Amino acid sequence: MQSPITTGTIFQNRYRIIKTLGQGSFGRTYLIEDQRRLNELCILKELILTTISASSWQKARDLFCREAEVLHQIKHTQLPQLREQFEQDQRLFFVNEYIEGKTYRTLLDKRQANSSVFTQTEAIHLMKSLLPVLAYIHGKGIIHQDISPENIVLRDSDQLPVLIDFGLVKKLASRLQYPITTSCNAYIGKLGYSPREQIQMGKVYPSSDLYSLAMTAIVLLTGKEPPELFDEQKLTYNWQDLVTLNPKFSQLLNRMLSYHQCERYQNVVELAEIIEVVEEISIINMNISEIQSSVTNRKPNRVRLNPLARDNTVIPASLTSILNTPLILGAFGATIVVLSGLSSWALVHSIRTQKNNQPISDKPLQTSSLPSISKSFTPTPIIVKQPPIEKKFKRLIFNSSNTAKDNGSITLNQLIRYTFQGQTGQQITVMLAQESGVHFNFLAPNDQLIENTSENSSFYQGILPVDGEYKIDVTTSLQVDESDYSLYVGIEAITQPVTNDTSTDIS
Incomplete structure (x- = not known):
């Protein structure tokens, strides 16, 4: 050497x-x-x-x-x-x-020095930010094979995660070192971060990278390495007791870590749809927790009651002594009862006499008039006028890597339309990141939804069917007044994946 x-x-x-x-x-x-x-x-x-x-x-x-x-x-x-x-x-x-920045291993070490780790929100953000990258390389038939905290750099310039150290280079080096065998003697990847089929059989799939991404997220969430979490008896990872997560997010990570390759999410598109729902649920739960916390911590308004006024009147001693005598008190009570009865009889007798002597009027009883309601009455509907949709138009500018990205802010009743020229057979990836309640509609040159897409999407990957001008309409949901968003679009011509010639003999 x-x-x-x-x-x-x-x-x-x-x-x-x-x-x-x-x-x-x-x-x-x-x-x-x-x-x-x-x-x-x-x-x-x-x-x-x-x-x-x-x-x-x-x-x-x-x-x-x-x-x-x-x-x-x-x-x-x-x-x-x-x-x-x-x-x-x-x-x-x-x-x-x-790439100027720090690896996520360095960032985790710094957190752990302060007795903390990454949060669920940070883990979801990291995974969503890397999905466009994985969609790009998987579309070229390339698997990274070595995703781990050491191989993800948080770039200083834009705070985006960057994947480094492709396993492809290590695979090339292993073939140069072991020229006689058709397969290398050493596996590509990191123990614990790479799935079984990659380490034991040298086979890799898009889901192999998703496995490594899930394990990376769990390490960042728990601060524990895969060997510390692995249960050799059950062949599973015991990590959920170490961190409190949304149950849907835990299920998502466990499926990505499935022992059998066929039980995992098979591609980025499938994962992106689920993680979008998980993030929305997490945001709702977080908002509910904040409301409950604010209500619990709020001090109730206290009403100060004035003490009852006391009667300071002094009762003479002579009167007190008389009232305390039982015979006098009984006679006094009987007198009150007799007088009350006489008064009641006089009042009733007076009322009866007045009614009998009052003449009866021949005029009919007058009542206050009420407005008549027509049988054909129809209430006038109240029309609530919706504010007009404000449209903004932007042209996508692709860089040398055939990717375009735009960060912006959008409000309710606003539509931002992005346009670009596409050609038949080009592969395209469209994704919204760093958003909340923002979605897009992907329209073909005939202004109809492109085939195999649904309304209000947040991720799409497919092949352009015809030449012409394509449109991406970004809008918000009705529950969102304003939100920031980041739109990523990658476009390329269809190319056949380059396969490695494992039969090359170097001797």
Whole structure:
């Protein structure tokens, strides 16, 4: 095995080694600066070769160039761009874009130092932010194979997660190290983060990446590594007692972690639809909890009652003594009863006499008149006028990676229409992120919903059926007055997935 490259070494009269970042069984990683681009920082990956005979070197070069062509096709804003590949002194190198930021492993370590971990909201946000990336690479027939907290960087410039260190490079390195076998002796991925079929059989599917994404989320939520959570008897992960989550979110993670590949979500589209519902439920529950908390913590208004006024009248002692005599008190009570009876009889007799002496009038009894109601009366309907829909129009501008993104704010009774030119056979991914109560309708050039889509979607992936101008109408639900949103659109021509030639013999 060749020795590491010393600091200060310059390759291609351009790249200067600053320091070694890491070394594994498949290669080494260096931080370098590009002297032709104002000393811009880059990442240099060296693939380690075990045999350097003339014939094996030539076959290694051919395989290296073929895999580099695949990596050059990967162009996404949340993936580091491959700048170039080269060989020097019988060494093979990749030059990648450097992502300024911290890995989620570093962020978790910092949280745990303060006795905290990631929240459910943060975990859902991370997963939703990575779904467009996975949809992009899976659409090209590429599986990342190595998703973990170490391989996700929170970029400083826009606070978006970036996937680094494709397993494809490690797979290439393993094939260069084990040229005689058609399959590598070492698995690609990380123990605990990669599913059974990937580690034991070397088979990968889109659901394999979703498995790794779920395990990454659980590690961030619990602060525990997969071996600490694994139950060897039941072959399951015991993690739910360590963190309180929405039950729907727990079910989603457990399904992503299913032991059998066929029991998981099979693709990003399937997962995106479910996680959207889970997030809405979580927001509702969080709002209810906040309301309950505010009601519980509110102090009740206290009413101060004035004490009853006391009668300070003094009863003379002589009167008190008389009332305390039983005979006097009885005579006094009897006198009151007799007088009351006489008064009542006199009052009733007077009323009867007055009624008998009053003359009866011949005029009919007058009553207050009431308005008559016509049988044909129809109440006038009250018409509530809805404010007119305010329309805004925006043109999607795609970058060199054929992706477009727009962050905005939308209010009730507002429609924001995004337009772009599409061609038959192009694959497209449309996704709303960082939103609450915002959805879109994807319209074909004939202004009808594109086939296989439903109204008020938040994610779509498919093939454009015809040439023409397509429209994405973004609106809010009736329960939302205003919301921020982030729209992502990726478009590309259909290409056949590049398959690895596992039968190549390097000897």
